[in-house]
Amino acid sequence: MKQVEQWDKEYVWHPFTQMKEWVAQPQLTIVGGEGVKLIDDEGRSYYDGVSSLWVNLHGHRHPTINRAIVEQLDKIAHSSLLGLINEPAARLAAELMEVVPAGLKKVFYSDDGSTAVEIAIKQAYQYWQLKGKAKKKTFVTLANAYHGDTVGTVSVGGIDLFHRIFKSLLFPSIQVPCPNCYHCQLAKTEESCAMACLTAVETVLKERHEEIAALVVEPLIQAAAGMLTQPKGYLKGLRELTKKYDVLLLVDEVATGFGRTGKMFACEHEGVTPDFLMVAKGITGGYLPLAATFMTQEIYEAFLGDYGEQKTFFHGHSYTGNPLACAAALGNLQVFREERLLESLPGKVVQVKTALDKIGKLKHVGDIRQCGLMVGIELMADAKTKTPYPWEAAVGARVCAEARRLGMIIRPLGNIVVFMPPLASKETELAEMTAILEKAIRSVTEDGAGQDSPAVFI
Ligand SMILES: *Cc1c(COP(=O)(O)O)cnc(C)c1O
Numbered sequence: 001m002k003q004v005e006q007w008d009k010e011y012v013w014h015p016f017t018q019m020k021e022w023v024a025q026p027q028l029t030i031v032g033g034e035g036v037k038l039i040d041d042e043g044r045s046y047y048d049g050v051s052s053l054w055v056n057l058h059g060h061r062h063p064t065i066n067r068a069i070v071e072q073l074d075k076i077a078h079s080s081l082l083g084l085i086n087e088p089a090a091r092l093a094a095e096l097m098e099v100v101p102a103g104l105k106k107v108f109y110s111d112d113g114s115t116a117v118e119i120a121i122k123q124a125y126q127y128w129q130l131k132g133k134a135k136k137k138t139f140v141t142l143a144n145a146y147h148g149d150t151v152g153t154v155s156v157g158g159i160d161l162f163h164r165i166f167k168s169l170l171f172p173s174i175q176v177p178c179p180n181c182y183h184c185q186l187a188k189t190e191e192s193c194a195m196a197c198l199t200a201v202e203t204v205l206k207e208r209h210e211e212i213a214a215l216v217v218e219p220l221i222q223a224a225a226g227m228l229t230q231p232k233g234y235l236k237g238l239r240e241l242t243k244k245y246d247v248l249l250l251v252d253e254v255a256t257g258f259g260r261t262g263k264m265f266a267c268e269h270e271g272v273t274p275d276f277l278m279v280a281k282g283i284t285g286g287y288l289p290l291a292a293t294f295m296t297q298e299i300y301e302a303f304l305g306d307y308g309e310q311k312t313f314f315h316g317h318s319y320t321g322n323p324l325a326c327a328a329a330l331g332n333l334q335v336f337r338e339e340r341l342l343e344s345l346p347g348k349v350v351q352v353k354t355a356l357d358k359i360g361k362l363k364h365v366g367d368i369r370q371c372g373l374m375v376g377i378e379l380m381a382d383a384k385t386k387t388p389y390p391w392e393a394a395v396g397a398r399v400c401a402e403a404r405r406l407g408m409i410i411r412p413l414g415n416i417v418v419f420m421p422p423l424a425s426k427e428t429e430l431a432e433m434t435a436i437l438e439k440a441i442r443s444v445t446e447d448g449a450g451q452d453s454p455a456v457f458i
Contacts, residue, residue, distance in 0.1 A: 002041065004029050033060025036422045036429055038409060047408040047433050048189070050420045054223070054255055056286030058335050058424045065285050068331030072324050080319035081109065085444035088247075088326035095333050096292065099264050103273035104294040108313075109321040113254035113280035114148025115218070116291035118275040120250045121152050122315060123299065124214040127248070130302045130311055140204060140215040140247070141381055143178040143185060146224035147216060147252050156216045159225055174208065176201045180228035182367040182378070198237040214248035214275070218369050219266035221254040226416040227376025229369045236270040248275040248299075254291070255374070258282030259336070259423050262345045262372035270296040276300060278315035288423075348371060348430060355434035362438075364445035375419040378439070379445060389415050395444060405439040408433055417441065 001009075006246055009023045032039040036059045038052075039045045048056060055385060058065065060273075079086050109118055121139065128136035139156050146162075147153040155170040157163050158178075163170075177185040179197040186196045188448045206214065219235050222228040235251075242249040251274035256266035257448060263269055267277065276299070280291035305311035319325075336342065357376060358369045366380030366388075379396060381389045389395045396412025403410050409421060417440075421433055 002029070002030075004041070010206060026268065028409075035059040035061075036425050046404065047406070047429065047435075047436070048422060049403065049408040049410040049433055050418055051410070051422045052286055054260075054420055055279075055281045055284075056422045057258060057282050057332065058339075058341075059422050062285065062331075062335060062424075064335050064338070065287055065328055065331035068327045068334070069287065069324055072327035075323075077324050078319065078322055080318075082316060086321060086323045086326070088323045088330060089321035092329050092333075094328045095330065096294075099333070100277060100294050100339045101265060101267045101273040102383065103296055104277055105297040106300045107294050108293045109293070109326075110293065110317050111289045111319055112148075112291050113252075113278070114150045114153045115317065116278040116280050116293045117156070117250075117252055117316060118145040118150055118152045120292045120295075121156065121216070122276050123216075123293070123295065123303075124248045124276065126313065127299055127302050128213050135211050136213045136247075138208070138211050138213060139173045140201070140212055141173050141175055142217060142222065142223050143175050144180075144225035144228060145216065145218065146222065147218070148254075153326050169241070174204055174212070175203055178222065178225070178228060179230045179234050180369075181224070181231060182369070183228065195231055195234065195237065197231075198234060199382060202236065202241050205241055207245055209245035209247055212245075212247050214250050215242050216250040216252060218252045218254075219256055219272070220261055220264070220269060221256060221369070221374055223374060224413065226378065226413045227369045227371070227374060229371050233270065235267070235272055239270075239272045239274070242275075250274060250276040250278070252278050253385050254278055254280045254361075256371075258285075258332070259342060259345060260372055260374055260420070264336075264342060266371075283332065284328035286324055286337065287328040287332075288322075288325040290329055339424075345372065345423065348425070348427075350435060351427060351430055352419075352421075354440070355431070358424060359434070359438050359441065362441060362445070365441065373421055373423060376413070377417040377419065377441065379415045379441070391415075398444045399440045402444050403436055406436045406439055408436045408440075410437075411424060 014022055029036050029041040031041045036048050037045040038048050108119055110119055141156040141158055143158045146157040147156050154163050154166055156173050160173055177197050178199050188196050214394055222229055239249055251267055257279040275296055277294040284290050353370060356368050364379050364383055366383045369376045369380040381387045396415045396417055399417050400410050400412050415438050420435055
């Protein structure tokens with residue numbers, strides 16, 4: 001075993017990983033990147049088919065972002081935002097205000113998606129305390145929601161596998177049904193349902209709005225749950241209902257933000273401005289950890305008062321507003337402008353859809369869900385009767401192992417194969433990536449060829 005792998009296996013505990021399996025199997029070491037490819041320590045290259053876990057937008061080593069970081073590094077790597085201004089953080093705030101939905105006026109920085117959501121939860125809670133409506137303390141969340149891994153964000157999460165062990169550690173929240181049609185929890189069919197999932201939300205808000213602070217939602221698509229897409233109009237419906245019942249709307253765009261759904265933010269698809277909007281993953285183009293929580297003027301002003309009133313939001317992190325990360329984020333926005341990235345997306349979305357239509361016809365593909373360049377392919381033992389593969393068969397993991405052998409790194413969510421290419425992927429690259437996807441699915445579910453391939457841990 002190489003030295004690096006030895007160190008890793010002796011000392012490093014990997015995220016979301018069964019370490020017993022990890023140390024028992026050969027693992028890949030990434031030493032470089034080039035465009036939308038990752039390069040291993042033996043010089044082999046692989047398509048970065050899930051954008052390095054949903055963060056990378058413009059490929060690796062993009063000259064504009066590299067330059068932005070290096071130029072800032074020559075000035076200073078870090079100074080605190082506690083009691084001091086730094087130029088990248090201030091400039092980035094101004095530039096972000098140009099692209100977020102109208103009505104969001106302030107930004108609070110942090111380091112990752114979990115903290116961005118955590119901050120929105122705490123501010124929404126404190127907001128009602130400050131407004132003299134102290135009873136409004138509870139959060140409404142969707143079944144299958146994922147908002148991060150801290151205790152606060154797990155409290156508004158709903159992925160049983162990840163969250164059940166921590167149950168007694170969490171604050172209680174109210175769960176409404178997951179709005180995905182393929183997995184409809186209300187046993188409706190799309191034609192006849194009249195969006196019963198939205199009616200279920202209204203029932204809760206109507207009854208309990210006096211104790212409800214906010215509703216938290218991933219817009220258009222619940223990504224970590226398995227790319228569970230929502231019916232058109234659901235998000236807009238949530239905005240109308242939360243307004244009607246005086247409940248704040250917290251929209252978690254950590255996964256969907258920065259072009260991933262085909263528009264800069266998912267909210268734009270339905271003309272929604274939330275009370276809070278949270279972003280992270282793509283904000284630096286996938287270069288450095290940075291997150292942002294946006295809020296309206298109304299929220300911000302509730303916290304204003306004299307020093308002695310102690311209305312302050314007592315929250316911050318050591319690296320809040322880190323200049324290097326903010327410089328990377330400025331580079332990211334520059335690439336969006338200079339390369340007219342948003343204009344290039346509709347064509348790519350259609351290209352991927354065409355390739356997926358073909359994959360959708362494969363025998364063991366139960367459902368394909370696409371939202372912009374976010375894709376989930378759900379595999380089924382029997383697609384017709386919606387009979388899932390047993391968990392132990394690790395079919396999703398086997399498809400990903402096979403894809404890796406064919407030259408693309410992807411990761412599954414259970415038996416759902418996730419495909420989320422960098423937005424900058426060219427037409428030829430997308431064609432090769434979707435071809436690998438199809439080949440890997442076929443070889444594992446039809447030919448049986450990949451069935452002995454080692455399951456990378458999911
Ligand atoms: C990834 C993700 C988070 C958590 O972000 P981290 O940076 O991993 O803490 C929160 N919400 C959504 C929707 C996500 O996809």
